[in-house]
Amino acid sequence: MDKVRKMERVAALTKIMADRPRYLFSLSYFSDLFGAAKSTICEDITAIKEATGHFGLGTIETVAGAAGGIRFIPRVSAKETDALLNELALRLAEPDRIIPGGFLYMSDLLFTPHLMVKVGEIFMERLERLAPDYILTVETKGIPLAFMTARAFDLPLITVRRGSKVTEGSAVSINYVSGSSKRIQTMSLPKRALPAGAKVLIIDDFMKAGGTARGMVDLVYEVGAKVVGIGVLVATAEPEDKLVEDYLSLLILHDVDEHTKITDIRPVLTSV
Amino acid sequence: MDKVRKMERVAALTKIMADRPRYLFSLSYFSDLFGAAKSTICEDITAIKEATGHFGLGTIETVAGAAGGIRFIPRVSAKETDALLNELALRLAEPDRIIPGGFLYMSDLLFTPHLMVKVGEIFMERLERLAPDYILTVETKGIPLAFMTARAFDLPLITVRRGSKVTEGSAVSINYVSGSSKRIQTMSLPKRALPAGAKVLIIDDFMKAGGTARGMVDLVYEVGAKVVGIGVLVATAEPEDKLVEDYLSLLILHDVDEHTKITDIRPVLTSV
Structure with a gap:
């Protein structure tokens, strides 16, 4: 059950971030949206980072601090x-x-x-x-x-x-x-x-x-x-x-x- | 190991399909890209379908037949x-x-x-x-x-x-x-x-x-x-x-x- 949820979150997170390249999303935003802990979201992001990096689709940047968050930067190989x-x-x-x-x-x-x-x-x-x-x-x-x-x-x-x-x-x-x-x-x-x-x-x-x-x-x-x-x-x-x-x-x-x-x-x- | 791969495929598939709404991708295309069986890709697609449906982000349509494939249709709730x-x-x-x-x-x-x-x-x-x-x-x-x-x-x-x-x-x-x-x-x-x-x-x-x-x-x-x-x-x-x-x-x-x-x-x- 939890595996399915993680898979769902990864797909949804990818779609939302890919839709708005370079926009800085706060972890709280995703945490609220999915009803999941920030640490869980971080794990999801790591999986997406590996996938988009591996297939040359883009990189994910993490900005630390209170005004921080994560953003997706598309890459064309x-x-x-x-x-x-x-x-x-x-x-x-x-x-x-x-x-x-x-x-x-x-x-x-x-x-x-x-x-x-x-x-x-x-x-x-x-x-x-x-x-x-x-x-x-x-x-x-x-x-x-x-x-x-x-x-x-x-x-x-x-x-x-x-x-x-x-x-x-x-x-x-x-x-x-x-x-x-x-x-x-x-x-x-x-x-x-x-x-x-x-x-x-x-x-x-x-x-x-x-x-x-x-x-x-x-x-x-x-x-x-x-x-x-x-x-x-x-x-x-x-x-x-x-x-x-x-x-x-x-x-x-x-x-x-x-x-x-x-x-x-x-x-x-x-x-x- | 296989779990990680599945997660990676789901993220990459989501990104590629969301990037080109309504375009009909063949299963062979993804099968070649990921070096995975078509049945495996179908399972991945099912996971994405559930995720994007659940969060109101879009639907995935499957077109059967030789000229068939899958396409992502964005939805705005x-x-x-x-x-x-x-x-x-x-x-x-x-x-x-x-x-x-x-x-x-x-x-x-x-x-x-x-x-x-x-x-x-x-x-x-x-x-x-x-x-x-x-x-x-x-x-x-x-x-x-x-x-x-x-x-x-x-x-x-x-x-x-x-x-x-x-x-x-x-x-x-x-x-x-x-x-x-x-x-x-x-x-x-x-x-x-x-x-x-x-x-x-x-x-x-x-x-x-x-x-x-x-x-x-x-x-x-x-x-x-x-x-x-x-x-x-x-x-x-x-x-x-x-x-x-x-x-x-x-x-x-x-x-x-x-x-x-x-x-x-x-x-x-x-x-x-």
């Missing part, structure tokens, strides 16, 4: 990361993705939940050392992957709007030159969205010259916050000199040939 | 749903959310992952009988909650754009009148995004007159697909007659008084 990036590269190289102008149709992948859940965890894994307070992106196509990155960090997402929308109150706006359109455009951020001094990680789906990323960096500084890093799913190889200095890209787009329908896109693998 | 909707109503009624024009600032909540994970599961729970093939929304603020609904259903999300963007190829466009701005606007959908005959569930953050939702319905019919339902987080009480006939709203906004700073917003509870 190098093997799994590379398999996903290889899959994305293959799919993005499909000939019918090429759109006049040398663009690639990416929306179907960018809006597929199970892919973006993993991409978000990969960004978290590679950029967690930057310890951001907020994830920031610009509408529209980057929102799902930025949101899943925010989920993996257990942080709020801030979305920069193109133009200035009436339903968000007063906003700070700047002009920027988009690398793809070469036109001057406006982007804005609601004043209340980001507190001064906040550390911001920028996540976006695509970077060519880096004009949009540069605009986001400027906007963040404009409200008195600070950019600690930039992550993009796909960056083009050319131009080599981007308008932002340091960024992480998971895939590099070397060439799109509209004539031969050949796309040269390569994953940046972890295992090499 | 009526109590948890009501608690979340009450919390959202309370927070949306905060006086400093009122923006000139009688709008409510909602972006901070709409872009908070753990809240939208739950809202997505609530939509899935209440609308799964409609058996959609796709979730559809319009940019921008509705994307996270529509994406989390798509995740709970394990379905792709399609995002309608305002205007027609160059990076998405040929698109179908229609004009619509937005209830909030009373202006004629354009929205468009890439032609390749939605196959003819597909069943579409529309999810959005806010509905006033229903003009935007009406536009999405028309756009879906335009490409030969079919709308099976509409879900919104907040609908206004007035006008009572919306431009769409049938929709589910989780919260009803009765009044925003810019003068007294009082917002009357009420959850649509499940337990009454």
Whole structure:
């Protein structure tokens, strides 16, 4: 009977912690929920820790003290990361993705939940050392992957709007030159969205010259916050000199040939 | 030793299945992963089923046959749903959310992952009988909650754009009148995004007159697909007659008084 209970608790604990990565749960919370002693919960957690560690699914951190507790940090193994990036590269190289102008149709992948859940965890894994307070992106196509990155960090997402929308109150706006359109455009951020001094990680789906990323960096500084890093799913190889200095890209787009329908896109693998 | 292994498998199985709601995993997949017999995996699944059922976290469905397997369907209990909707109503009624024009600032909540994970599961729970093939929304603020609904259903999300963007190829466009701005606007959908005959569930953050939702319905019919339902987080009480006939709203906004700073917003509870 007690064995069954332990098994039930382990399954329920795993589900609850996996549902909210990085969130610090107190032992008292679980102790109340399951009507079990804290020491019992600790034993359960040890079993989960071994299981998720063994299968490369994540780690469990214990924070000591009165304000302490336990949190689950998802991990994507190098093997799994590379398999996903290889899959994305293959799919993005499909000939019918090429759109006049040398663009690639990416929306179907960018809006597929199970892919973006993993991409978000990969960004978290590679950029967690930057310890951001907020994830920031610009509408529209980057929102799902930025949101899943925010989920993996257990942080709020801030979305920069193109133009200035009436339903968000007063906003700070700047002009920027988009690398793809070469036109001057406006982007804005609601004043209340980001507190001064906040550390911001920028996540976006695509970077060519880096004009949009540069605009986001400027906007963040404009409200008195600070950019600690930039992550993009796909960056083009050319131009080599981007308008932002340091960024992480998971895939590099070397060439799109509209004539031969050949796309040269390569994953940046972890295992090499 | 075997006890420890069982515990490890149960934790790992729970994590993997909870990570991808509704996805049908084959028993062979788990059998290979854990190097265990299918009958052993079945016993583990039974333990998880009892645990998640007992704690109201979800159900596990078994699909028989060669193409069969097991899938996890998250459940949000009526109590948890009501608690979340009450919390959202309370927070949306905060006086400093009122923006000139009688709008409510909602972006901070709409872009908070753990809240939208739950809202997505609530939509899935209440609308799964409609058996959609796709979730559809319009940019921008509705994307996270529509994406989390798509995740709970394990379905792709399609995002309608305002205007027609160059990076998405040929698109179908229609004009619509937005209830909030009373202006004629354009929205468009890439032609390749939605196959003819597909069943579409529309999810959005806010509905006033229903003009935007009406536009999405028309756009879906335009490409030969079919709308099976509409879900919104907040609908206004007035006008009572919306431009769409049938929709589910989780919260009803009765009044925003810019003068007294009082917002009357009420959850649509499940337990009454």
